Amino acid sequence: MGNMRPIRAGQELVQLTGTSAKDGPPAELIFGDWYPALRASSLKRKDTAVTTLLGIPMLLGRKSDGALFAMRDLCPHRGIPLSAGWFDGETVQCKYHGWRFEPCSGQCQEIPSLTSHDSLEPTKIYANSFPVVERDGYAWVYVPEAGAGRVTEEATLPPVPELPKFGSRFRSAHLQAELPCNVDHGIIGLMDPAHGPFVHRAWWWRSAASIHEKTKKFEPIEDLEHDGFNAGFRMSPHAPSSNSAPYRLLGRPVTMIDFVLPNRRYETILAENARGKKRWFSSLTTVTPVTASTCRIDVIAAWDIAYHVPFVTPIARYFGAKFVQQDQQTMIEQARGLRSNPGLMLIDDADKPAKWYFALKQRRLKGIGEHPLSEPVELHWRS
Numbered sequence: 001m002g003n004m005r006p007i008r009a010g011q012e013l014v015q016l017t018g019t020s021a022k023d024g025p026p027a028e029l030i031f032g033d034w035y036p037a038l039r040a041s042s043l044k045r046k047d048t049a050v051t052t053l054l055g056i057p058m059l060l061g062r063k064s065d066g067a068l069f070a071m072r073d074l075c076p077h078r079g080i081p082l083s084a085g086w087f088d089g090e091t092v093q094c095k096y097h098g099w100r101f102e103p104c105s106g107q108c109q110e111i112p113s114l115t116s117h118d119s120l121e122p123t124k125i126y127a128n129s130f131p132v133v134e135r136d137g138y139a140w141v142y143v144p145e146a147g148a149g150r151v152t153e154e155a156t157l158p159p160v161p162e163l164p165k166f167g168s169r170f171r172s173a174h175l176q177a178e179l180p181c182n183v184d185h186g187i188i189g190l191m192d193p194a195h196g197p198f199v200h201r202a203w204w205w206r207s208a209a210s211i212h213e214k215t216k217k218f219e220p221i222e223d224l225e226h227d228g229f230n231a232g233f234r235m236s237p238h239a240p241s242s243n244s245a246p247y248r249l250l251g252r253p254v255t256m257i258d259f260v261l262p263n264r265r266y267e268t269i270l271a272e273n274a275r276g277k278k279r280w281f282s283s284l285t286t287v288t289p290v291t292a293s294t295c296r297i298d299v300i301a302a303w304d305i306a307y308h309v310p311f312v313t314p315i316a317r318y319f320g321a322k323f324v325q326q327d328q329q330t331m332i333e334q335a336r337g338l339r340s341n342p343g344l345m346l347i348d349d350a351d352k353p354a355k356w357y358f359a360l361k362q363r364r365l366k367g368i369g370e371h372p373l374s375e376p377v378e379l380h381w382r383s
């Protein structure tokens with residue numbers, strides 16, 4: 001393939017945010033779990049921000065005391081977005097009739113039009129609010145099933161995802177990109193082992209000419225404590241691809257990749273150099289449905305590798321951003337193809353993880369069935 005030229009000479013301009021209005025077909029969404037809504041570190045006290053999560057318009061903010069909140073961006077009175085109103089650091093006030101809400105609980109505190117002739121008790125009225133937890137710089141929002149009612153007992157919720165860290169001193173970086181395809185395509189793109197040599201061609205990573213056969217072990221992950229809720233599979237610990245230059249810097253590294261529902265890919269690299277010094281790199285990548293037909297990829301990474309080297313964070317961000325841009329560009333092109341809702345194929349063995357994902361997702365949505373991986377297996381592919 002050394003002589004092959006791109007079919008389309010011109011390049012479409014790609015921006016990291018603001019994808020096209022024409023999106024591909026929708027996917028079923030998994031409600032009842034935690035999703036990263038936005039960077040919490042960008043929300044100052046008394047600030048608010050709007051976003052969309054699983055098709056739900058959200059108003060997020062931080063109260064004067066530092067507490068985060070997440071509300072459906074909709075007044076329960078007559079449906080105007082609450083973001084059209086006011087926030088004084090304590091309560092959110094609707095622009096239309098001035099109803100005032102405590103934003104963490106959603107409880108109505110005041111209805112200005114009431115008189116002594118009314119018996120309506122404002123505090124019995126609630127705007128929709130969602131549990132929100134700040135972790136790894138993100139505001140993670142719990143998005144319940146439609147009609148599940150207000151979450152009053154947070155202890156009953158599944159655990160909030162967290163980037164594993166293997167020491168207290170580390171550097172970290174994050175990045176995000178919007179994708180014009182539905183969450184399923186985002187996720188199977190994320191776990192696709194065969195696209196690397198084609199999508200991620202770069203001198204510092206690997207070339208198409210370096211393709212070789214690989215064998216990887218996979219094992220099921222069951223989450224028995226939570227009824228198989230966050231089930232998934234693990235690419236068992238292995239030495240990373242010998243054709244990846246950045247990995248060679250680490251000295252005897254071992255990589256482990258976990259995928260768990262609904263949308264999380266954890267990659268952990270632990271290394272020990274000849275003098276027995278331990279190093280680690282850890283990343284958590286999520287693909288979050290923005291709407292049923294669009295999604296957003298977020299990567300959080302932390303490492304103690306080369307901790308003492310200045311500028312390592314901007315360098316890592318550059319490599320990471322370049323990498324995600326290549327995936328994003330590919331998915332923008334794919335979304336153009338998917339608009340006509342074509343039939344698709346999943347082949348063995350390279351698309352096997354995608355098959356497992358779809359099976360696990362159906363199992364979770366229906367609440368019945370077996371884990372698609374009954375025991376550890378080996379997959380073979382060339383990449």
Ligand code: FES
Binds near residue numbers: 075077080095097099
């Ligand atoms: S619509 Fe919000 S107070 Fe009436």
Ligand SMILES: [Fe+2]
Binds near residue numbers: 189190195199200
């Ligand atoms: Fe990729």
